[in-house]
Amino acid sequence: MDRIKGDCPSPVQPGDAERTRMGEQDPELTVLGKAQEFFQICDLEGKGFVTRQDMQRLHPELPLSLEELEKVFVTLDADGNGSLTPKEFITGFSEFWKACETVCPVTYEETMTGDEDEEFQFSDLMDRLGATKVLDDETDVKQIWLQLRKEEPHLLSNFEEFLVRIFSQLKEADNEKNELEWALKKKIAAYDEEIQHLYEEMEQQIKKEKEQFLLKDTERFQSHSQELECKLLSKEQELEQLVQKQKRLEHQCTQLLSGKEETKVENTKLKLTNQELLRDLERTSHELSLAQQQLQVLQEEASRLHEEKEMEVYRVTEALQREKSGLLKQLDFLSHSFEEDDIFSNSKRKNSAGLNGVLSEEPNAGITGGMPKTSHLQRIISIEEDHLPHLLDRLVDKQLSRWTGEDENTFEAEMNNKAREQAVEHSSSSSREQPVGKETLSNEERINSVPERLFKIIFVGNSSVGKTSFLRRFCEDRFFPGTAATVGVDYNVRTVTVDHTQVALQLWDTAGQERYRSITKQFFRKADGVIVMYDITAKDTFTAVKQWLISIEEATGENVPVLLLGNKTDNEKEREVPMGMGDHLAKDYNLIFYECSAYSGYNVEKSVLHLARILKEHEDKVKEKTIELQSDTKKKSCCMRQ
Structure with missing residues (x-):
């Protein structure tokens, strides 16, 4: 309503009179402006239409209640879609504002009347409109009416017409309300009558159902x-039958009592037979326990003989190892002696070439043991081939002819006999040194630290993957760059400590060439563990691992622990086999997997000790099962005696 005050001129202010003249010159613009102002008040969000809730925002601007504004909205919403477009809103208010031009002069003259007529005129207006029946409080309407009468009398008639329309609509709404209330009461009465009828029918139906029930x-x-x-008759018949049945049972009981003596005699005979059977059972149990004791003694004797055999093999292997190391040192000594002798240098070199030795010009003071820095002979000592025939011909010639045709037991017996002969032959040589890199114990320490376990481990893999270099790194902690290919089979021995237990590892180095595969497979049968090695810089060596695993499974026929090693990690730039491929293969075949480097020593000792620990645990489990089996056998024999 403040905006209405600003647009309509006041009769006492010159500025307002000027604006009144401007408004009279353009009345349509004034009407449109006022209508747009009211529309903007309702449409604050800028939706482009006005809803019922938006219409309630005119409550502070107009002297109408929320219900009256609702009725005004219904009147303006001609199409009944629940919203007012700007055109509908402005058209509804246009009729109110257009009457402003004709009524303003009359309203202005009426404002000149005295204040005593205002109350009478307002009361008369309210009576004509019937506002007393619609409005509870006429104060707000009266204030607006008086304000328009004093300040903007030309709008008073429009306001009165607006009130006439509003009150007429309110009356119509009130009439509709009364009609709806009357219709509702009529429906309620009809519903009550129908309910009463249904209740009476329900009472009759309940009464009828009760009688039927x-x-x-x-x-x-x-x-x-x-x-x-x-049922009573049937029970009486059953009772009669039971009485007759009882009589029959009494008769049968009498007959059974007469046959009781015969049963006692037969029972006595059965007891005697049972006693005889018990005596036979005790005698059989005693014989079985004696047989079990004899079997246990035989098993213990066999176990003792097996352990003695393993220790004998270990001692022979260790003696052979010492002999081989001594021969290596003698060979180095002889090579240096030959070089210092200018007279026999040419003949000695020819002899060395005849022995298949390879001379290396690289100085190595650590191998010569303090000799002058001259060239030394780098070679691989093999059981099949040795470059000093005058020292090892007796051992090698027989073995080469028998490896391909004889089984492993014959080979081991030959090895043991030759090892004993060489041990006796060289026992008087006081100048011979101990093997280099095998063990760091003296003779007295060797006697005091006899290994408790002995495991045979076979090295397999394609040629040139680094098996011999790995073996020397593990046993001697040194790397020999000029190592030649292994011919046949070679071996080394090293004693290690695994979980406070001295374990001797008999490490057999096999040749990787195809022509030695038949010899290599013979060593799988009594192997406690197998190490399969491939070269990470040569993919074909990794591809051959599966064939080696198949050969191991065919030869052993049992679950032998297998260690898969990927060698030459120091040559990472030329890697052809990713570590993930080796790990995946190890998981598929349930293998132990490491990548190592014989050159740098990376993972060399760690991987072998891991395999040794698994071999020890496997042997402990086998012994525990044997003990449990023997204890169970004793318990069963005791029970049978009882």
Whole structure:
């Protein structure tokens, strides 16, 4: 309403009179401006239309209640879609504002009347409009009416017409409300009448159902009584049958009592037979326990003989190892002696070439043991081939002819005999040194630290993957760059400590060439563990691992622990086999997997000790099962005696 005050001129202010003249010159713009102002007040969000809730925002601007504004919205919403477009809103208010031009002069003259007529005129207006029946409080309307009468009398008639329309709409709404209330009361009365009718029908139906239920209950009682009478008759018949059956049973009992003496005699005979059977069972149990004791003694004797055999093999292997190291040192000594002798240098070199030795010009003071820095002979000592025939011909010639045809037991017996002969032959040589890199114990320490376990481990893999270099790195902690290919089979021995237990590892180095595969497979049968090695810089060596695993499975026929090693990690730039491929293969075949470097020593000792620990645990489990089996056998024999 403040905006209405600003647009309509006041009769006492010159500025307002000027604006009044401007408004009279363009009345349509004034009407449109006022209508747009009211529309903008309602449409604050800028939706482009006005809803019922938006119409309630005119409550502070107009002297109408929320219900009256709702009725005004219904009047303006001609199409009944629940919203007012700007055109509908402005059209509805246009009729109110257009009457401003004709009524303003009259309203202005009426404002000149005295204040005593204002109350009478307002009361007369309210009576004509019938506002007393619609409005509870006329104060707000009266204030607006008086304000327009004093300040903007030309709008008073428009306001009165607006009130006439509003009150007429309110009356119509009130009439509609009364009609709806009357219709509702009529419907309620009809509904009550229908409910009463349904209630009476329900009472009649309940009464009828009750009578039918009583009738059915009576019939059911009679039928139940008849059933009980029939059951009583049947029970009497059953009782008569039971009496007769009891008489028959009494007669049978009399007959059984007469045959009781015969049963006692037969029972006595059965007891005697049972006693004889018990005596036979005790005698059989005693014989079985004696047989079990003899079997246990034989098993212990076999175990003792097996352990003695393993220790004998270990001692022979260790003696052979010392002999081989001594021969290596003698060979180095002889090579240096030959070089210092200018007269026999040419003949000695020819002899060395005849022995298949390879001379290396690289100085190595650590191998010569303090000799002058001259060239030394780098070679691989093999059981099949040695470059000093005058020292090892007796051992090698026989073995080469027998490896391909004889089994492993014959080979081991030959090895043991030759090892004993060489040990006796060289026992008097006081100048011979101990093997280099095998063990760091003296002779007295060797006697005091006899290994408790002995495991045979076979090295397999394609040629040139680094098996011999790995073996020397593990046993001697040194790397020999000029190592030649292994011919046949070579071996080394090293004693390690695994979980406070001295374990001797008999490490057999096999040749990787195809022509030695038949010899290599013979060593799988009594192997405690196998190490399969490939070269990470040569993919074909990794591809051959599966064939080696198949050969191991065919030869052993049992679950032998296998260690898969990927060698030459120091040559990472030329890697062809990713570490993930080796790990995946190890998981598929349940293998132990490491990548190592014989050159740098990376993972050399760690991987072998891991395999040794698994071999020890496997042997412990086998012994525990044997002990449990023997204890169970003893318990069963005791029970049988009882």
